[in-house]
Amino acid sequence: MPELPGAGMSLPGATLIAAEHVCVRFGADEVLHDISLKVDPGEIVTILGPNGSGKSTLLRALLGIIPVAEGRLMRQAGLRIGYVPQKLTIDRTMPITVRRFLSLPTRVSDLAADEVLARVGMAGQGAEQMTTLSGGQLQRILLARALLGRPQLLMLDEPTSGLDQPGEAAFYRLIEEVRHQTGAAVLMISHDLHVVMAASDRVICLNGHICCEGTPRVVSTAPEYRALFGLGTQGALALYRHEHDHAHEDGHPHHHHHEHDHA
Ligand SMILES: Nc1ncnc2c1ncn2[C@@H]1O[C@H](COP(=O)(O)OP(=O)(O)OP(=O)(O)O)[C@@H](O)[C@H]1O
C-alpha cells in the first residue's frame, strides 16, 4: 500500500474519518481538488455527482487504495471499514454458493453467516448459487459480506446500480435499518437525489471539487446542484418534487405543466 501523507493519523473526538484539502492526480490530471469532508458515527452521507466526477476515486483515496497528492487523511485509530466497490471482481459464472462467498476471503462461522443473512433479509438462503441471485439479492449479499467485519463505517460505491426503483428504495431502507441496528455510519455513492433523499442525513455534491453539501433538502435547492443535474424534463428533482395539484375528474379543459417524465 502506498505511503499516504497523513494516512492513519488518528482523529480526536468522535469523527470516524476525515479529509482535509485533499487533491488526487492521475498524471497531470487533477481528478479531485481541495476536498474536505468528515463522517461522524451513525451518519448516512451520500456523495452525488455525474459520471467521471471523482466519486469512486474519493472513496478509494479515503480507503488508502490510491495516494493523495496533497492534503491529509485522518481516521479514528483502528477504524473498521466495510467497503463494497462499484465493480465486482467475482466471476458471476463461477459456481459458488452464498455461504461460500461469505467466507471469501475470510472464513466465517455458520452462526455469523446465518446472523448476517438474516440481517440483510436473506435468512436461510446460504445454499443458493450466487449466479441465481437477482440484482437486489446480490447487493444484499455484498452488503452482508461487508457487515461481517463489524464495520463502524460502511463505504458503498453505487450499491443500487442495476436495481429498479422499488428495489433501490428497499435497499436504502435496509441501509437505514443496518445503521439503526449496528450503529455503523454509511458513506455511499449514488446518482439519484430523489431516492437517497429519505435515507441520507447529508449529501455531498461532487464534480472534481465539492460543489455543495448539506441536508438533502438544502442541496436540492442549491444553485450548484441545479447547475450540475439540471431541473429540466429529466431532472431527478423534478421527479422527486412531482406533485399533482391539478384535478383530472372535472372534465374541464385545463392546462398541464408537465415539466417531468413519469419515469
Ligand atoms: N486509476 C486511474 N488512472 C487514471 N485515471 C483514473 C483512474 N481512476 C479514475 N481515473 C479517472 O478519474 C476520473 C474520475 O473517475 P471516477 O471513477 O472516480 O469517477 P466516478 O465519479 O466514480 O464516475 P462513475 O459515475 O462513472 O462511477 C475519470 O476521468 C477517470 O477516468
Ligand SMILES: [Mg+2]
Ligand atoms: Mg464510480
